[in-house]
Amino acid sequence: MRDRCEDGTDQRSDVWQVMERFPVISVDSQRSTDNITIRQGDTAVIRCYVDDKVSKVAWLNRSNIIFAGEDKWSLDPRVELVTQGQLEYSLRIQKVDVFDEGPYTCSIQTKQQPKTSQVYLIVQVPPIIYKVSDDIIVNEGSNVTLTCLANGRPDPSITWRLLNPSAEALDVGEYLEISGIVRSQAGRYECKASNDVSTPDVKYVSVVVNYPPYIKDVRSSETPVGQAGVLHCEASAVPQPEFEWYRDERRLSSSQSVSIQISGSRTLLVVANVTEDDYGNYTCVATNRLGIHNASVFLYKPGTGRDINASGCACQSFWLLLLSVLSALLKC
Numbered sequence: 001m002r003d004r005c006e007d008g009t010d011q012r013s014d015v016w017q018v019m020e021r022f023p024v025i026s027v028d029s030q031r032s033t034d035n036i037t038i039r040q041g042d043t044a045v046i047r048c049y050v051d052d053k054v055s056k057v058a059w060l061n062r063s064n065i066i067f068a069g070e071d072k073w074s075l076d077p078r079v080e081l082v083t084q085g086q087l088e089y090s091l092r093i094q095k096v097d098v099f100d101e102g103p104y105t106c107s108i109q110t111k112q113q114p115k116t117s118q119v120y121l122i123v124q125v126p127p128i129i130y131k132v133s134d135d136i137i138v139n140e141g142s143n144v145t146l147t148c149l150a151n152g153r154p155d156p157s158i159t160w161r162l163l164n165p166s167a168e169a170l171d172v173g174e175y176l177e178i179s180g181i182v183r184s185q186a187g188r189y190e191c192k193a194s195n196d197v198s199t200p201d202v203k204y205v206s207v208v209v210n211y212p213p214y215i216k217d218v219r220s221s222e223t224p225v226g227q228a229g230v231l232h233c234e235a236s237a238v239p240q241p242e243f244e245w246y247r248d249e250r251r252l253s254s255s256q257s258v259s260i261q262i263s264g265s266r267t268l269l270v271v272a273n274v275t276e277d278d279y280g281n282y283t284c285v286a287t288n289r290l291g292i293h294n295a296s297v298f299l300y301k302p303g304t305g306r307d308i309n310a311s312g313c314a315c316q317s318f319w320l321l322l323l324s325v326l327s328a329l330l331k332c
Contacts, residue, residue: 046091048106056109127156127193135206146176148191156193212291213237220298229271231297233284241286243267
């Protein structure tokens with residue numbers, strides 16, 4: 001219910017008439033405007049001090065009256081007056097949001113002349129990443145674009161890192177362009193949005209790079225007759241390689257005399273009870289859908305070294321090439 005004056009007139013109507021005579025809309029453009037910076041969600045207090053010579057006071061936001069004296073014109077429950085005796089006439093805004101940003105004017109009417117004090121409220125917003133690329137799987141040599149979009153006030157800065165052991169900084173910006181990606185660029189990419197308002201927002205993108213097998217380690221075996229000989233073969237590939245073992249043109253499979261063991265990127269060929277006929281050259285073949293690679297591994301008699309396989313090695317390169325072509329054709 002509205003308060004009424006002793007003569008029966010509406011007090012709000014009387015205040016409005018007073019405000020029409022108030023010079024509250026026009027602010028001296030030569031007067032400097034103070035800025036108050038506040039973070040979204042915090043409470044802002046805009047100070048205004050008066051003295052005992054003041055007859056009328058009011059708060060405005062742009063051309064909208066918030067308070068006229070102690071009479072609240074704003075319907076916003078977050079807004080209230082802060083008064084300490086008769087000397088302070090400040091404005092408190094709780095849970096500040098971006099739409100609260102703008103000029104606030106404290107208008108003072110004295111017996112001599114009107115005065116105005118203007119403060120510009122700046123609302124800062126912590127960075128929020130609202131869109132980031134999904135995890136991706138690509139083939140080596142492809143061009144890759146990673147996206148990271150963020151909001152904030154002021155506009156956040158976007159930085160990228162590949163979280164390998166060095167975690168070195170990459171390009172700055174919403175888009176990370178990688179031309180002809182190679183296997184060493186696979187991993188977890190970090191996108192960080194920062195604007196110094198609060199802690200940065202961070203998101204991650206996993207990039208898997210497929211590449212054909214490469215046999216990076218083989219170990220031959222010098223084994224006496226009657227003992228177990230173990231040949232080692234290790235390959236690097238994404239997707240994980242499949243392995244096959246060959247002796248001359250014959251593909252080997254596990255049997256009583258030979259055992260083939262595969263664990264991830266490694267394979268072992270175990271000859272349980274070596275005979276004279278078992279000595280020689282073996283071929284480890286690693287394949288995935290992107291390619292094939294092979295390498296020679298030797299089982300040899302102690303004291304003879306690998307020279308016993310010299311004649312077999314002369315034709316090995318031709319045999320491996322033929323094997324690679326045939327395997328590729330069978331997979332098509």
